Amino acid sequence: MMVSKMQLRSVGEMCPGYIQAGSTSWVLAAENIEKDVSCETCIHWEDSRCNIDLFDKVLSSLDQT
Numbered sequence: 001m002m003v004s005k006m007q008l009r010s011v012g013e014m015c016p017g018y019i020q021a022g023s024t025s026w027v028l029a030a031e032n033i034e035k036d037v038s039c040e041t042c043i044h045w046e047d048s049r050c051n052i053d054l055f056d057k058v059l060s061s062l063d064q065t
């Protein structure tokens, strides 16, 4: 299955495991630094897959709506 950029964003926004790569609390507090929320900016995204296997779970929960 091809995963679209839109799906990566939707999953990132809904995912309980999302942690932005390179983020620290002071960076998140600053304005205009935050990158787009998406699996692609998450520390768990490796080799085009989620390394804690949350992607499929979150995606299927999105499909139910």
Ligand code: SF4
Pocket: 011, 012, 015, 016, 017, 018, 019, 038, 039, 040, 042, 043, 044, 045, 049, 050, 051, 052, 053, 054, 055, 056, 058
């Ligand atoms: S890479 Fe995994 S943990 Fe990170 S937002 Fe995507 S599904 Fe969630």
